[in-house]
Amino acid sequence: MEFAAFADRAERLEAESADLATTAGVADLLSAADDLATVTRFLLGRVFPAHDTRTLDVGPASCHEAIARAAGPNVTAEDVETRLADRGEIGAVAAGFDFGGQRGLSAFAGGRKPLTVAELDRSLRELAAVEGAGSESTKVDSLFGLFNRCEPAEAKVLARLVLGEMRIGVGEGTVRDAIAEAFLVADGGAGGGDDSVNDGSDDDSVNDGEKNGSDAVALVERALQVTNDYGHVAVLARRAGEEGLRAEGLEVGRPVQAMLAQAGTASDAVESFGEVAVETKFDGARVQIHYVPGGGCGGAGDDGAHEDAAFGPRLYSRNMDDVTDALPEIVEFVASRVDVPVILDGEIVAVDDEGSPLPFQEVLRRFRRKHDVDRMRETIPCRLHAFDCLYADGDELLDEPLSTRHERLVEVLPDAAADVRTTTDIEAVESIEADALEAGHEGVMLKDPESAYTPGDRGREWLKRKPAVETLDAVVVGAEWGEGRRAELFGTFLLAVRSDETAVATGTGPTGTNGTNVAADGPDGYATIGKVATGLTDEALADLTERLEPHVVSESGAELRLRPEVVIEVGYEEIQTSPSYGSGFALRFPRFVGVREDKSAAEADSVERVARLAESE
Ligand code: AMP
Numbered sequence: 001m002e003f004a005a006f007a008d009r010a011e012r013l014e015a016e017s018a019d020l021a022t023t024a025g026v027a028d029l030l031s032a033a034d035d036l037a038t039v040t041r042f043l044l045g046r047v048f049p050a051h052d053t054r055t056l057d058v059g060p061a062s063c064h065e066a067i068a069r070a071a072g073p074n075v076t077a078e079d080v081e082t083r084l085a086d087r088g089e090i091g092a093v094a095a096g097f098d099f100g101g102q103r104g105l106s107a108f109a110g111g112r113k114p115l116t117v118a119e120l121d122r123s124l125r126e127l128a129a130v131e132g133a134g135s136e137s138t139k140v141d142s143l144f145g146l147f148n149r150c151e152p153a154e155a156k157v158l159a160r161l162v163l164g165e166m167r168i169g170v171g172e173g174t175v176r177d178a179i180a181e182a183f184l185v186a187d188g189g190a191g192g193g194d195d196s197v198n199d200g201s202d203d204d205s206v207n208d209g210e211k212n213g214s215d216a217v218a219l220v221e222r223a224l225q226v227t228n229d230y231g232h233v234a235v236l237a238r239r240a241g242e243e244g245l246r247a248e249g250l251e252v253g254r255p256v257q258a259m260l261a262q263a264g265t266a267s268d269a270v271e272s273f274g275e276v277a278v279e280t281k282f283d284g285a286r287v288q289i290h291y292v293p294g295g296g297c298g299g300a301g302d303d304g305a306h307e308d309a310a311f312g313p314r315l316y317s318r319n320m321d322d323v324t325d326a327l328p329e330i331v332e333f334v335a336s337r338v339d340v341p342v343i344l345d346g347e348i349v350a351v352d353d354e355g356s357p358l359p360f361q362e363v364l365r366r367f368r369r370k371h372d373v374d375r376m377r378e379t380i381p382c383r384l385h386a387f388d389c390l391y392a393d394g395d396e397l398l399d400e401p402l403s404t405r406h407e408r409l410v411e412v413l414p415d416a417a418a419d420v421r422t423t424t425d426i427e428a429v430e431s432i433e434a435d436a437l438e439a440g441h442e443g444v445m446l447k448d449p450e451s452a453y454t455p456g457d458r459g460r461e462w463l464k465r466k467p468a469v470e471t472l473d474a475v476v477v478g479a480e481w482g483e484g485r486r487a488e489l490f491g492t493f494l495l496a497v498r499s500d501e502t503a504v505a506t507g508t509g510p511t512g513t514n515g516t517n518v519a520a521d522g523p524d525g526y527a528t529i530g531k532v533a534t535g536l537t538d539e540a541l542a543d544l545t546e547r548l549e550p551h552v553v554s555e556s557g558a559e560l561r562l563r564p565e566v567v568i569e570v571g572y573e574e575i576q577t578s579p580s581y582g583s584g585f586a587l588r589f590p591r592f593v594g595v596r597e598d599k600s601a602a603e604a605d606s607v608e609r610v611a612r613l614a615e616s617e
Pocket of ligand 1: 258260261279280281282283284285286347387418445464
C-alpha cells in the first residue's frame with residue numbers, strides 16, 4: 001500500500017466522529033491492506049508490537065530538526081517549535097510545510113518516488129536499530145530523507161508516528177472490533193478474507209467467518225491478550241479466521257499482559273467464590289519470567305517451533321519492559337532451580353539483611369537500573385515471590401484453574417512459590433491478613449481457586465482486600481443471652497451510636513413514616529446500628545456480662561435492654577444503609593475488638609461519623 005493512500009485513509013478516519021463509522025472505516029482499510037500487520041500497527045501509532053522492547057527512540061527535538069531541514073533552508077527547529085506552540089500538535093505543523101522545494105536536492109531528483117507503507121516500516125525499523133555515538137544525527141538524517149518525500153497528509157502521519165501519537169480517534173478497542181468485523185463477522189466490512197491480497201503469509205485460505213459480532217470480538221481480544229500484537233492478530237484473523245485465533249497460544253519469550261485485581265472484601269470473596277484462595281499481597285513490583293533452559297530440554301510449544309530456542313531467564317515488568325539486566329540475582333535464582341520451559345508470574349520484593357520486606361520504593365530503585373547493578377544488588381537485595389504459572393514444560397495453563405496452576409508452580413519452583421491457603425471463613429482470612437501484615441507485607445489477595453488466568457483483565461476473580469477500615473466506638477444498648485455452654489453469659493450485643501441534634505438536623509438520622517426521628521429504638525440520644533456476636537472469646541463474654549449486668553433496664557425473653565454506659569470498639573467489613581436499625585445504617589460483619597474503658601457513652605461515635613465513613617467507602 002502506498003503511504004499516501006494510508007495517510008488519506010487516516011485523514012478520513014480523523015474527520016469521522018461516529019464510532020460505528022470509524023470501526024467500519026478501519027475494517028475497510030484492513031480488508032484492503034496488503035501490508036496488513038504494518039497498517040494495523042501504524043493505525044495505533046506503533047512501529048513495533050507492545051511486547052517488543054524496541055523503540056524508535058526519537059525525541060521531539062530530533063523530529064523538529066528533521067522537519068525543519070526538510071522544510072527548507074529558511075526554516076529552523078525553533079520555527080517548528082513556534083508553530084507547534086500555536087497549533088498544539090506536531091501533525092498539523094508538519095502538514096503545514098511544503099517539503100517539495102527540497103525534493104530537487106534529494107536522491108530522487110527528477111521524479112518523486114512514492115513511499116510505501118512497507119518501505120516506511122523498514123526505514124523506521126532500521127532507524128530504531130541505530131545505536132552509539134552519533135546515532136542521534138544519523139536518525140535525524142534518515143527522518144529528513146523520509147519527510148523529504150512526503151506530501152502534507154503523509155508528513156502529518158509520519159510526524160505523529162515518529163512521536164507515537166496518531167490522534168485519529170482510532171483506539172485499541174476500535175482496531176479490535178474492526179479486525180473482527182473485517183475478517184470474522186459474516187457480511188462485515190469487506191466480507192472477510194480477500195484472496196487477492198498478500199499479507200506476507202504463504203497461506204491464502206480465507207477465514208471461516210460466520211461468527212456473530214460479540215463472539216468474534218471476544219476471540220480477537222483473547223488472541224490480543226496472549227500475543228500483544230495487533231498486527232499479528234489481524235494477519236492471523238485474515239489468514240486462518242476463527243480457528244487460527246483460537247489456536248493462538250502463549251510463546252515463551254513473548255510477554256503477555258498481567259492479570260489484574262479489583263478491590264474487594266473478604267465477604268465479597270466468600271459470597272462469590274465459596275472457597276477463597278488467600279495469598280500474601282507482596283509489596284513490590286510485578287514481574288513475568290520467561291525461561292527455556294538449555295541442555296536439550298525441548299521447545300516452548302507442542303509444535304516444536306522453538307526446539308532450539310533455549311535462553312536464559314528473561315524478566316518483564318508489568319508494562320512488558322525487559323528488566324532482566326537489572327535483577328541478576330533473580331535471573332541466577334531461576335536459572336539454578338527451574339529445569340523446564342516456563343512462564344511465571346510474581347512479585348519482586350526488596351529485602352533487608354534479615355530477609356524482611358522493605359517498602360515498595362526500594363524495589364523501584366532496582367527495577368529499571370542500567371548502571372551500578374552489582375553495587376545495588378549488594379545494597380538492596382531482591383527476592384522473588386512467584387504466585388502463578390502460565391506455562392510449564394509444554395503445557396499452556398491459562399485456562400486451567402488457579403489451583404492447578406499453583407500446583408505446577410510448586411512443582412517447577414518450590415523455593416519461591418507463594419503459599420496459598422484455602423478457606424470459607426472470613427475470620428480465617430482476617431487472621432491470615434494479620435500474619436501477612438505482621439511479617440511486613442501489604443495485606444492479602446483473595447482469589448477464586450477455580451478461575452482461569454485472563455491476561456490484561458481486571459476482573460472479579462482476583463480481589464485485593466481493602467485495607468482494614470476504621471473501627472467504630474459504639475455503645476452497647478442491648479444484649480441477648482447466649483446458648484448452650486454460654487447460656488449463663490450475654491452472647492449478642494446490640495450496638496448504637498450517638499444520634500444528637502446535628503445528625504437529625506443534617507438529615508443523616510433516619511426519619512419515620514410520620515416524619516419523626518426513630519432513634520427511639522435505642523435509649524434517648526442513641527440510634528442502633530447492628531448486633532455483634534463474633535470476635536468474642538469466653539473470657540471477653542464473661543467480662544462484658546459482668547460489666548453490663550448492672551445496667552439492665554428490662555428483660556423480655558432472651559433479650560435485654562441496657563442503659564447506655566459501656567462503649568466497645570467494633571470492626572466491620574462495610575457500612576450499608578439499612579432500614580433495619582434506627583441509625584439508618586447497618587454494619588456488615590461486625591466484630592468485637594475490645595472494650596473502650598477510657599470512653600464514656602457521650603464520647604462514642606455519632607451517626608454523623610457513620611454517614612461520613614459510609615460515604616468514603
Ligand atoms: P494494586 O497494584 O494495588 O492494584 O494490586 C495488584 C498488584 O499486587 C499486582 O499487580 C501485583 O503486582 C501485586 N501482588 C502482590 N502479591 C500478589 C499476589 N499474591 N497475587 C497477585 N498480585 C500480587
